[in-house]
Amino acid sequence: MKILLLHQYFLEEDDPGGSRWNEITKTWTDLGHEVAVIGGMMHYNGNAKREEYKGKYFVKKKQGKVDVYRAHVSESYNSGFLGRLWGYFSFMFSSLWTGLFKVKGKYDVVIVTSPPLFVGISGYLIALFKRLPMVFEIRDLWPESAIDTGVLTNKWIIKLAYAVERFIYKKARLINVLTPAFFNTLRDKKGIATDKLIMIPNAADFSLSEDIVQTFDRSSFRKENGLEDKFVITYVGAHGVANHLDQLLEAGKLLEDTNILFLLIGQGMEKERLIKKADDMQVTNVRFHDPVPKRDVFKFILASEMGASVLKKVDTFKTVYSNKTFDYFSCQKPILMAIDGVSRELVEQAQAGTYVEPENASEYNRIIRAYLADPARLLREGQNGYIYAKENFDRKVLAERYLVEIQRIAHV
CATH class of the missing domain: 3.40.50.2000 (Glycogen Phosphorylase B;)
Known part of the structure; x- marks a missing residue:
């Protein structure tokens, strides 16, 4: 054809x-x-x-x-x-x-x-x-x-x-x-x-994740990128109005007594405002990173504990699948799913993470602390997501x- x-x-x-x-x-x-x-x-x-x-x-x-x-x-x-x-x-x-x-x-x-x-x-x-x-x-x-x-x-x-x-x-x-x-x-x-x-x-693009993992030195990568001793939750994607990433700044503020680090990789119209807001709030555990090629995106995901899928709390977004959810699946990372509707159903069916109500910082705080207290969930839910995506996506x-x-x- x-x-x-x-x-x-x-x-x-x-x-x-x-x-x-x-x-x-x-x-x-x-x-x-x-x-x-x-x-x-x-x-x-x-x-x-x-x-x-x-x-x-x-x-x-x-x-x-x-x-x-x-x-x-x-x-x-x-x-x-x-x-x-x-x-x-x-x-x-x-x-x-x-x-x-x-x-x-x-x-x-x-x-x-x-x-x-x-x-x-x-x-x-x-x-x-x-x-x-x-x-x-x-x-x-x-x-x-x-x-x-x-x-x-x-x-x-x-x-x-x-x-x-x-x-x-x-x-x-x-x-x-x-x-x-x-x-x-x-x-x-x-x-x-x-x-x-x-x-x-x-x-999910399994060919890329499976290729990278063959030679990937997670410990060295974390050290090179200042991620040692951190519980890293990575968000990859647009920094726009639709994403409302303010909610991650607010969640970060509530989790400053922990070793949580929100790593935000990407670009968009809201990024400069978000950086200024983080500075004004004196948030110490949210880090902004410039966009990187897909291969490097997967390395950051593999070096993280969790991936985050985040959108503004509006009804239309209950109908969408977030692109990055599938990248998290292929890298065997559990998902912090701040999107209601079909995306929430996807993660719950796969038993591959947890839904958090969008724009509700106290729920982020509660759910993330539960993961900190039960690290075995990370491996279990990450493997669940990988298997589910392999079978269906x-x-x-x-x-x-x-x-x-x-x-x-x-x-x-």
């Missing part, structure tokens, strides 16, 4: 962040399929283009066996709501131009992964002009999540977003959702027929299942 993917946030080879599609496309090309990606020139937590893209609107390159067409994204992307919105629209236009005039050859299918929602317009038009079926993937319910977190408040933009959503759902030949709650929402509230819906969720298995569904609608 020849597959064309539109993904604004498709990672560079050395980028930190959610690598779902980097891993899926690698699996597909390893199986002998051809994949081209139209991706953006800005990391989703970045403030500027990489030097190789400065002053450019289009760059073609190779990442492994994948052809990657990098298209322009406005550098105002992380400068606030209007900047973010223009970042979405700039990629919508540049990806359309790239798909129509730069990507050569015949393809069997166009896949669009959202958010951002508006890239669905580009995907639809590319599919229309190239006479291809379109698969639309929903990684997050949008615009609901933006509305619930207070990021999107303009009624006209909300109205436009819902209209775009309805149009794309109608035009897509197949819609993939990442969680059971998304599936139910589209079926019950959006009126999408079940024969148009599939669920290929996020997954293996990246390679799910990528192959996705391919079967695509072949069905592309008639290949």
